[in-house]
Amino acid sequence: DQQVKQNSPSLSVQEGRISILNCDYTNSMFDYFLWYKKYPAEGPTFLISISSIKDKNEDGRFTVFLNKSAKHLSLHIVPSQPGDSAVYFCAARINNAGNMLTFGGGTRLMVKP
């Protein structure tokens, strides 16, 4: 049973436009959410995170929104750049269960010049 789901396996956007990557979760015990970016044959790198007590966190071109009632989070990239082309994973941590992360299946973002 997948507790963290990224229902779009791929997304294609034009350079300069907004990219919106979505993530849904089922476990209400998740208290911290993260987005990772991964290039082929490399390890994921941390992008941005959000605590469950917030509904928005912003870092430069990247903004993560959390809707707890809908159990949904999204990553907005504005403006999108060709270098943003990668696979993006969302991940979630359960409160008081150590720092174990559950990952979604990933979304491949392609930004076209």
Place this chain on the structure above:
Amino acid sequence: DGGITQSPKYLFRKEGQNVTLSCEQNLNHDAMYWYRQDPGQGLRLIYYSQIVNDFQKGDIAEGYSVSREKKESFPLTVTSAQKNPTAFYLCASSITGDFYGYTFGSGTRLTVV
């Protein structure tokens, strides 16, 4: 520079052989993790260790073994009992206090020939 190193980057194994993947970190992190990524899929947890000389099974531990004799090292052995070992293997580490996510290694691509 602090980081987490996985070696080798590419590994070929004959069916029926055991093989050990190396993971070393100099970040002074207490916790270490092994994940597996298959094409088009997310990251699945194999084993994790929160402290030296202790480790726990993850979601897909069958056919794998680990050891944690030193804080810096968390090698993963893929045994002949693992039915489908060809995959991309990722090692990660984290602190066990205030959580800021995982630091990942660059991965090892294992191919069974």
